[in-house]
Amino acid sequence: MSIDKTSAPPEDGVVENPEAAAGAATAVDPRLLVREQGFAGYVAEFKRKLKAGDLGSIPVVLGLVIIWIIFQSLNSNFLTAGNLSDISVAMVGTGMIAVGIVFVLLLGEIDLSVGSVSGVAGAAFAVLNITHGMNEVLAFVLAILTGTVAGAIHGFFFAKVGVPAFAVTLAGLLFWNGFMLKILGDNGTINLNADGLVANLTSYYFSDVAAAYGLAAVVTVLYFLSAYFGNKRREAAGVPSRPLSETILRTVLLAVVSFAAAFIFNQYKGLPLAVLIFVAVLFVTDFVLRRTSYGRKVFALGGSVEASRRAGINVTMVRISVFAISGTFAALGGLFIASKIASANQGAGGGDLLMNAIAAAVIGGTSLFGGRGRTWNALLGVLVIVSIQYGLALEGIASPVQYMITGGVLLATVVIDAVTRKTQKTAGRA
């Protein structure tokens, strides 16, 4: 949780601002969290968080590194630009669905229908665009809206009628799967236009090297500027701000990761359009969840429904909207998946898709208990899952083993979630 990062009270170190100095005079309490300035303070804060079980993304990043090392040692083709680029494109479909799942998990609920809804979106697009010859942009929008409407229906039965989300979305899973088979008709498979909009979602690459590096540069600069001016404003208002050294450290880390990714993409075919869209979606959803009052409402509902209701939050509407969002992202993910195979078929949205999407959200660090998580978790989680899939495929290991390993990783993550919750409770920071 990034909100903790700014938790250093001004009561300790140097205070420039007269207002803050007045605060320092009144609040001298040995129980206050005191953090030293500079790097030593950063390390101390980090250790305190580790002890308190506030692990954040550390376990999943470590896990990802271990997985990559293992597969690389098994097969030297794993960490090649081509393979990593393919993984990045392949993960977007499941990743989009996982973004929607993060919203639902933040409420402490579950949406089991996302697999089927994603299948419906792919089929709806194929039927409208290919069978009926509708304009592809219109068909695309309608396919996405199908997911929104499906999600809103689930949300209505959950929030308004009071049926448990588990049951509603389980019914949705069956219903929408049947609906997809129905609209696909007897033929079963509809091939998409190979040069069309949807096919391009996963097949288009920005071959100009400037695209990938440009994106990395834009992301880094934007991050630095927003952090820098955010801190300036905090200083001006006399509230604790992050030291400049920490902002620079974070910016450098971000720059290393994003330029490394850009370098790898450019070694292969360039920046994939799918990855650009996914990153944009993650930025927007993260912003909505953490910087708008709508996002605050979603977190509040995940913390305490009663408190939210008393704070005047329209619980029913927020719940319905969250399920609509989940359905929308399921549909978007479904179109990316259809794009990958350039067709809508009867198997779409089935198999391990649902479980992978939920696992991705949870592995990334979204709590199953509600109220904790970020949409960036979906990226980390889906990266782990798709890495396992591709690594095992390189080894020629069939899907049974793949399921077992993914299951093991999921269990490990949930155990970490449960254990950290316990540690946080004993450390008084649950």
Place this chain on the structure above:
Amino acid sequence: MVHVSATPVLALRGVSKRFGAVQALTDVELEVHAGEVVALVGDNGAGKSTLVKTIAGVHPIDDGVIEWEGKAVQVGKPQDAQALGIATVYQDLALCDNIDVVGNLFLGREIRRRGVLDEVEMERRSRELLDQLSIRIPSVRIPIASLSGGQRQVVAIARSMLGDPKLVILDEPTAALGVEQTAQVLDLVERLRDRGHAVILISHNMADVKAVADKVAVLRLGRNNGVFEVKSTSQEEIISAITGATDNAVTRRAARSNGESKK
């Protein structure tokens, strides 16, 4: 000090509330003036919490009238009560454990700048507010789950003060607190009164009631069982009204004549 104004901020006239077969409140009368602390006492199940919830709009009343500054009003939902200027701090505090102190203080009334949450301004105002109320917590940026019970209570009270309400209802605010924090909360209650807020204080603790309340309204089995001036009433009289050891009509009459002779 009782600065009784002409019209009460809030007046309940013959308020009744039923839950199915259970008659929770019967013809309850209550008046609260600005700058006055009214303690609401009664045994378990006497209807204190129900009465508070009807005022706060959680349970709409079945019969009777709620008057706000002399005018009859409908309080059908919590937002109605908030719009009037009624702030309620419930016993269960209604805080979100996963959200930090600033987020909880401003939950449902976030400050926005160009449509985006203005965290800086909210944090600044949170610190200002907590400083004013001499509330000490480790950091305004840690989740509520990390705070002790007493700290949560003061955060919840601080939160009710943000909208600058005319009437503050505190449901057992000192029940879970240590000696020092109880004193702080009582100080806080007196400060609210001195600023001209009307306060309804639910408490089981007679010492607290005697310390800060101007009037004590006793509920027994969902009915009024007397309204006493704190200064002129002994603790025993209040307790006997709570337990029903006194005859209702006589007590009420005594309280009335007592009150009149004071004025």
